[in-house]
Amino acid sequence: MRLLLVEDHVPLADELLAGLGRQGYAVDWLADGRDAAHQGLHEPYDLIVLDLGLPGRPGLDVLREWRAAGLATPVLVLTARDAWAERIEGLKAGADDYLTKPFHPEELALRIQALLRRAHGLANRSQLEAAGLRLDETRQCVRLAGEDIELTAAEFALLRYFMLHPGQILSKTRLAEHLYDGETERDSNVLEVHVNRLRGKLGREVIETRRGQGYRLSGVPA
Numbered sequence: 164m165r166l167l168l169v170e171d172h173v174p175l176a177d178e179l180l181a182g183l184g185r186q187g188y189a190v191d192w193l194a195d196g197r198d199a200a201h202q203g204l205h206e207p208y209d210l211i212v213l214d215l216g217l218p219g220r221p222g223l224d225v226l227r228e229w230r231a232a233g234l235a236t237p238v239l240v241l242t243a244r245d246a247w248a249e250r251i252e253g254l255k256a257g258a259d260d261y262l263t264k265p266f267h268p269e270e271l272a273l274r275i276q277a278l279l280r281r282a283h284g285l286a287n288r289s290q291l292e293a294a295g296l297r298l299d300e301t302r303q304c305v306r307l308a309g310e311d312i313e314l315t316a317a318e319f320a321l322l323r324y325f326m327l328h329p330g331q332i333l334s335k336t337r338l339a340e341h342l343y344d345g346e347t348e349r350d351s352n353v354l355e356v357h358v359n360r361l362r363g364k365l366g367r368e369v370i371e372t373r374r375g376q377g378y379r380l381s382g383v384p385a
Contacts, residue, residue, distance in 0.1 A: 164187075164188050164189070164190070164209040164279060164320070164323065164324060164326070164341060164342075165189045165191070165206075165207065165208055165209055165339075165340065165341045165342065165343070165344065166188050166189070166190045166201060166208060166209060166210050166211065166212060166275070167182060167190075167191050167193065167199070167202065167206070167208045167211045167212070168180065168183070168190050168191070168192045168211075168212045169192075169193050169194070169196070169199040169203075169211065169212065169213045169217065170192070170194065170212070170214045170241065171194040171195070171214065171216070171217055171218055172214070173194070174265070175264075176192055176194070178268070179212070179268075180192055182268045182271075182272070183272075183275075185302070186272055187300075187303065187316055187319050187320040187323060188275075189198075189320070189341075189343050189344040189347065190344055191206070191208075191344050191345045191346075192241070193304070194217070194218070195217065195218055195219040195220075196217035196219040196220030196221060196222060196224065196225050197219035197220050198217065199213070199217070199220075199222075199225050200220060200224075200225045200228050200229070203225070203229050203231060203234065203236070204228075204234060206345065207340045207341060208236050208239075208273060208278060209235045209236070209237075209282075209341060209349075210236060210239065210276075210278055210279060210282075211225060211236055211237070211238045211239070211249050211376065212223065212238075212239050212241065212271075213238055213241065213258075214240075214241045214317075215226055215240060215241070215242055215249055215253060216243065222240070222253075223249075223252055223253060223256050224241070225252065225257045226238060226256045226257055226258060227257070228333065229255065229257070230257035235303050236279055237259045237278040237281075237282050238257065238258050238259055238273065238280070239255045239258070239259065239260045239261065239262060239271075239274060239278060240253040240258040240260070240261040240262070241261070241262055241263075241264060241266075242247060242261055242262070242263055242264065243263070243264055246260055246263075250263075253309075256306075258276055259278055259281075260277075260278055262274060266348055267346070276291075276300060279327060280327070282325045283328065285327065287333060290306075290327050291323065291327070292326075293326040293327070293329040293380070294325075294326065294330070294380050294381065294382030294383065295382045295383030296322075296365070296368070296369075296382070296383060297325060298319075298322060300310075300323065300327055302306075303316070303319040305322060305365070307316070307365060308382065308383075309379070312364050312365070314361075314364070315360075316362075318360055318361050318364070319356070321338070321342060321354075321357050321361060322361055324338065324341060324342060325370065325380040326377075326380065328380070329380050330377065330379065330380065330381075330383065332373050332376050332378070332379045333376050333378055333379065334376060334377035335354055335355075335378075336378055337352055337377070338377070339354060340346045342354075351370070356379060365383075366383070368381060369376055369381060369382065369383060
């Protein structure tokens with residue numbers, strides 16, 4: 164999943180980038196509201212984490228512009244402690260959730276998981292379940308036939324994206340856009356390697372190839 168982090172406090176941004184990276188997210192970071200307003204509308208993000216106190220343009224203005232332009236991407240707003248009026252304005256402007264600084268990184272991770280599942284119409288359970296699979300996002304492993312199967316970071320990120328879009332045909336271009344950040348070279352051959360490795364661990368029938376279209380998570384046979 165590809166996220167946009169808009170935060171001008173560099174130490175906090177560095178901490179969040181490292182933590183979100185460990186959780187298998189591809190993250191682009193911006194520190195200026197003017198850059199965020201443009202990039203948020205023109206890149207295919209799955210979720211945006213937006214601080215409101217930004218240089219260039221206030222976060223609230225950026226959020227209002229995104230929503231006025233029809234951007235439906237979930238937005239998690241970061242606000243200062245006791246800034247209740249700012250939180251209310253953020254929700255009115257179209258924020259999907261907010262988190263008050265300072266916060267524990269685990270709370271941010273859980274809120275992001277919940278927003279992503281909600282955006283895809285999936286239940287917010289302790290583990291992500293789809294197509295007969297159960298994915299533990301904390302341990303980055305998948306449970307199949309009563310057994311926990313360990314995944315590499317790339318395999319985990321790919322399977323999570325498939326499980327958030329069960330039954331959908333996903334093109335290689337779309338997968339690459341949502342699994343890699345803007346700085347990473349997007350190589351479809353590397354993507355094929357990870358798909359084949361997942362098949363080797365879960366069974367070839369779990370991920371179906373649609374020639375000329377892409378891949379589809381078919382799920383575990385009954």
